[in-house]
Amino acid sequence: MSRVWNFSAGPAALPEAVLTQVRDEMLDWHGCGMSVMEMSHRGKEFATIIETAEADLRELLAVPQHYKVLFLQGGATQLFSQIPLNLAAGRSADYLVTGSWSKKAVEEARRVAPIAGPARLAGSTAVKGALADGFTRLLRDEEISLDPGAAFLHLCTNETIYGVEVQDDCAALAARAGSVPLVADMSSHILSRQVDVSRYGVIYAGAQKNIGPSGLVLCIVREDLLGKAVSTMPSIMDFRLMAENGSMINTPPTFGIYVSGLVFQWLKRQGGVAAMEQVNIRKAEMLYRCIDESGGFYRNPVETTSRSRMNVPFTLQDTALDAVFLAEARDAGLVSLKGHKTVGGMRASIYNAMPEAGVTALVDFMRQFAKVHG
Numbered sequence: 001m002s003r004v005w006n007f008s009a010g011p012a013a014l015p016e017a018v019l020t021q022v023r024d025e026m027l028d029w030h031g032c033g034m035s036v037m038e039m040s041h042r043g044k045e046f047a048t049i050i051e052t053a054e055a056d057l058r059e060l061l062a063v064p065q066h067y068k069v070l071f072l073q074g075g076a077t078q079l080f081s082q083i084p085l086n087l088a089a090g091r092s093a094d095y096l097v098t099g100s101w102s103k104k105a106v107e108e109a110r111r112v113a114p115i116a117g118p119a120r121l122a123g124s125t126a127v128k129g130a131l132a133d134g135f136t137r138l139l140r141d142e143e144i145s146l147d148p149g150a151a152f153l154h155l156c157t158n159e160t161i162y163g164v165e166v167q168d169d170c171a172a173l174a175a176r177a178g179s180v181p182l183v184a185d186m187s188s189h190i191l192s193r194q195v196d197v198s199r200y201g202v203i204y205a206g207a208q209k210n211i212g213p214s215g216l217v218l219c220i221v222r223e224d225l226l227g228k229a230v231s232t233m234p235s236i237m238d239f240r241l242m243a244e245n246g247s248m249i250n251t252p253p254t255f256g257i258y259v260s261g262l263v264f265q266w267l268k269r270q271g272g273v274a275a276m277e278q279v280n281i282r283k284a285e286m287l288y289r290c291i292d293e294s295g296g297f298y299r300n301p302v303e304t305t306s307r308s309r310m311n312v313p314f315t316l317q318d319t320a321l322d323a324v325f326l327a328e329a330r331d332a333g334l335v336s337l338k339g340h341k342t343v344g345g346m347r348a349s350i351y352n353a354m355p356e357a358g359v360t361a362l363v364d365f366m367r368q369f370a371k372v373h374g
């Protein structure tokens with residue numbers, strides 16, 4: 001067996017220790033004689049699994065008591081419409097656009113605007129006429145105009161495709177928004193850095209980037225935001241009903257919750273989010289230094305103060321070398337480095353599960369490649 005260094009943006013690499021544990025427990029979970037996939041979601045075994053997962057997540061993120069943790073399905077994309085339907089219910093909501101995910105969020109909100117209420121653009125870094133909108137930075141204060149009466153203010157705190165990440169845990173924005181709750185799509189960096197959950201009304205994250213398998217989306221909601229849904233809301237989409245039913249109005253994504261729970265335990269063994277953050281800072285510094293010191297051979301277009309620690313897009317000066325780079329990287333055991341189709345070039349996603357050794361291997365390869373082809 002040979003495992004590769006997998007730089008996929010999502011579904012992404014999982015900690016090897018977690019995969020091994022899943023394998024070991026696959027046929028017989030803790031002596032119950034069956035796999036987690038085969039057990040009732042209403043049984044006492046699964047109750048232990050979901051309760052432990054929630055408790056560990058609460059501990060890792062220091063989630064205050066007055067927040068509910070929901071384990072939902074439909075991905076982050078479903079939440080793009082589910083959130084305005086739950087929170088706005090006819091009132092206007094504000095949106096910041098700094099990349100393709102926050103742009104998709106506002107587009108989805110507009111689809112349900114006739115019932116959920118208008119989605120207003122409160123600021124955007126899209127460059128008029130630029131290919132794929134040319135997102136390369138966070139918004140500056142003066143580019144943001146907030147509606148003090150908005151039902152919420154939505155943003156994406158890490159733009160997975162463009163590699164643009166909020167650096168200050170929304171401290172300044174939350175202060176400015178005042179009583180308007182922040183709603184943050186943290187899909188691609190949740191648990192990679194410390195956050196103050198109390199700054200946010202809702203935090204949500206698709207699991208397949210930095211948590212576990214796809215099919216699960218985490219949603220952390222402040223309790224006072226429950227019960228505001230449109231009256232025609234299907235029960236399965238209603239945050240309040242989901243919270244009241246322990247995320248089990250219907251069958252939840254049991255296997256995804258189980259694996260995510262193992263990832264939470266793994267994170268605790270690594271020393272928790274603060275310790276992960278230090279590792280992630282070192283990994284990102286190593287990779288950006290390699291790019292910046294390549295004399296233009298490699299280039300990352302994002303403003304230094306907006307650069308993501310998780311998703312590092314970069315281009316080669318000579319795009320004719322793109323295919324050669326990917327093929328030689330593959331031969332060196334470094335895979336899924338092809339950039340997103342909208343931006344081209346390369347992208348290395350270096351989530352929690354990517355060890356420092358993987359980034360070292362990538363950087364060594366990149367230096368060697370530049371030497372040979374530069």
Ligand SMILES: *Cc1c(COP(=O)(O)O)cnc(C)c1O
Pocket residue numbers: 010074075076077078101156158159160185186187188206207209
């Ligand atoms: C991947 C991603 C999404 C979409 O997630 P799905 O689970 O595929 O719907 C949304 N937002 C961000 C920031 C992402 O990285």
